[in-house]
Amino acid sequence: MVQTPIIIAEGVGKYFGDFKALTDVDLIVNQGERVVICGPSGSGKSTLIRCFNGLENHDTGRLCVDGMELREDAPGMRQLRQDVGMVFQQFNLFPHLTILENLIIGPMKVRKQSRAAAEATARKYLERVRIPEQADKRPAQLSGGQQQRVAIARALCMQPRVMLFDEPTSALDPEMIGEVLDVMVELAETGMTMVVVTHEMGFARKVADTMVFMEAGRIVEVSPPETFFTAPKSQRARVFLDQILEH
Amino acid sequence: MPSFLKRLKWADWLILIVLVGAFGYVGLRLEGTLNYTWRWELIPDYFIRYREDRQEWFANLLLQGLFATLRICIYAGILAAIFGTILGVARCAENLTIRLLARTYLELLRNIPPVVIIFIFFFFLSQQLIDALNMNAWARGIARSDSAPAWEFFFGDMRRFPSLVSGVLVLGLFQAAFVGEIVRAGIQSIPKGQFEAARAIGMSRSQEMRYIVMPQALRKVVPPMANQFISLIKDSSIISLISVQELTYKTVELVASTRLIFEAWLTTAACYFILCFGLSLLFRRLEKH
Numbered sequence A: 001m002v003q004t005p006i007i008i009a010e011g012v013g014k015y016f017g018d019f020k021a022l023t024d025v026d027l028i029v030n031q032g033e034r035v036v037i038c039g040p041s042g043s044g045k046s047t048l049i050r051c052f053n054g055l056e057n058h059d060t061g062r063l064c065v066d067g068m069e070l071r072e073d074a075p076g077m078r079q080l081r082q083d084v085g086m087v088f089q090q091f092n093l094f095p096h097l098t099i100l101e102n103l104i105i106g107p108m109k110v111r112k113q114s115r116a117a118a119e120a121t122a123r124k125y126l127e128r129v130r131i132p133e134q135a136d137k138r139p140a141q142l143s144g145g146q147q148q149r150v151a152i153a154r155a156l157c158m159q160p161r162v163m164l165f166d167e168p169t170s171a172l173d174p175e176m177i178g179e180v181l182d183v184m185v186e187l188a189e190t191g192m193t194m195v196v197v198t199h200e201m202g203f204a205r206k207v208a209d210t211m212v213f214m215e216a217g218r219i220v221e222v223s224p225p226e227t228f229f230t231a232p233k234s235q236r237a238r239v240f241l242d243q244i245l246e247h
Numbered sequence B: 001m002p003s004f005l006k007r008l009k010w011a012d013w014l015i016l017i018v019l020v021g022a023f024g025y026v027g028l029r030l031e032g033t034l035n036y037t038w039r040w041e042l043i044p045d046y047f048i049r050y051r052e053d054r055q056e057w058f059a060n061l062l063l064q065g066l067f068a069t070l071r072i073c074i075y076a077g078i079l080a081a082i083f084g085t086i087l088g089v090a091r092c093a094e095n096l097t098i099r100l101l102a103r104t105y106l107e108l109l110r111n112i113p114p115v116v117i118i119f120i121f122f123f124f125l126s127q128q129l130i131d132a133l134n135m136n137a138w139a140r141g142i143a144r145s146d147s148a149p150a151w152e153f154f155f156g157d158m159r160r161f162p163s164l165v166s167g168v169l170v171l172g173l174f175q176a177a178f179v180g181e182i183v184r185a186g187i188q189s190i191p192k193g194q195f196e197a198a199r200a201i202g203m204s205r206s207q208e209m210r211y212i213v214m215p216q217a218l219r220k221v222v223p224p225m226a227n228q229f230i231s232l233i234k235d236s237s238i239i240s241l242i243s244v245q246e247l248t249y250k251t252v253e254l255v256a257s258t259r260l261i262f263e264a265w266l267t268t269a270a271c272y273f274i275l276c277f278g279l280s281l282l283f284r285r286l287e288k289h
């Protein structure tokens, strides 16, 4: 199979003031690939995937997403964000809108779809994330797990070509993690390109094509999951895995 | 003894006695030394009076003034809300020039005495505008025409329309600076995640403001805006200085022509107090629901 790269990072660096949050990051994500990024807190995982949709601007190196080179003021940035879905740790649903409105506002206002078309898509995805009956409620009336599933549906309604997840289950109560991961596994089965920052190693084993381990702003290891979980190449990844698998 | 009296300690009694003493002293001075004769019975006539010759009730100075104050405050409040929202959004703009302009406006208004600002707005802005639009002649025309009553319902005496416009402009622009601060605080109270989520679905900066941030921010600023409206009513008394015939101006007139100094000012104070305190109770009640 011919592999088409959809995200290409070459020597990407990012500063926050004097602090270097990313150093020389090289990574290629191919179409349909599922990449799971892990690493200790503060290692730059969020910063990296936020660079992928331009929520942060990288300072050095080159970053191409979906055929476009990302720069702070590049004219295509908005178009790019429409094609790159993002799910946040804190859900970030719009609290003043109903669930359905949360889902259709992007397609209607940004993609200029008709309300009917947007609603049809929205209901389809609500079905997919298994909460069709909550359409008219407000986000605050839903549990954390339900809210995160709505957030996934909201991103999907934009028909993105890539989905980014930044620790989608770490703000959830343990009993709700499963329902969100299930939805993500199903999404992976549809062939969606996914970049997921998570510490859920069970999920990673199940869906990841590639494991990325980061530490102190650098990518330390890129391996297929078989290698990563049984015989990680780097000492640091081994220590990290021992730590989180203990729990 | 009622229960609240039992709760008073000796220090409370001392304070009460001093207060009563102070008021009593002023009262005695008025009665004795100044030989002031209270004529409270005249005050009601200056609100509303029956004219024998025309056989009808008409609103006298104080009531006219009260109506004028209410009208001006409502229009100025609307102007301040609109312009203030624009200023508040400008304070949060990405463009540095826009941000600086909005900031400059606020700092000017915050660091120049209100009275001076009112005069500057009056001479530099509203006077020029009224001349440029030839509003005086237009308003006089309306006052003479058949449609005058309809206009007067909204704007009062049409011959005084330019003065009303001045009052509304000056007061509205003045208050807008503070409304702008409220709106800015409202926008900044919206979590960063909301901006990011909006941007992540490809919204432009203006869509993000319009559909996501402002609807949430405006809901949050309703209570402080209501309080600001009460401030506006109080501040409206300074536009009497530019001869807008509102309650304070009418009171000055009344005092000048009748010498009812204490009665008139106490009455006017009571009007403002009832209006402002009543509104603040109302807003507090609405807020609870």
Ligand SMILES: Nc1ncnc2c1ncn2[C@@H]1O[C@H](COP(=O)(O)OP(=O)(O)O)[C@@H](O)[C@H]1O
Pocket: A016, A019, A021, A039, A040, A041, A042, A043, A044, A045, A046, A047, A048
């Ligand atoms: N907006 C910011 N300003 C300053 N420092 C930041 C900012 N965002 C992240 N950082 C710093 O960059 C480093 C990497 O952060 P992050 O990418 O959030 O790590 P991770 O997601 O792996 O926990 C951290 O040390 C963090 O303190």
Ligand SMILES: [Mg+2]
Pocket: A045, A046, A047, A166, A167
């Ligand atoms: Mg993070």
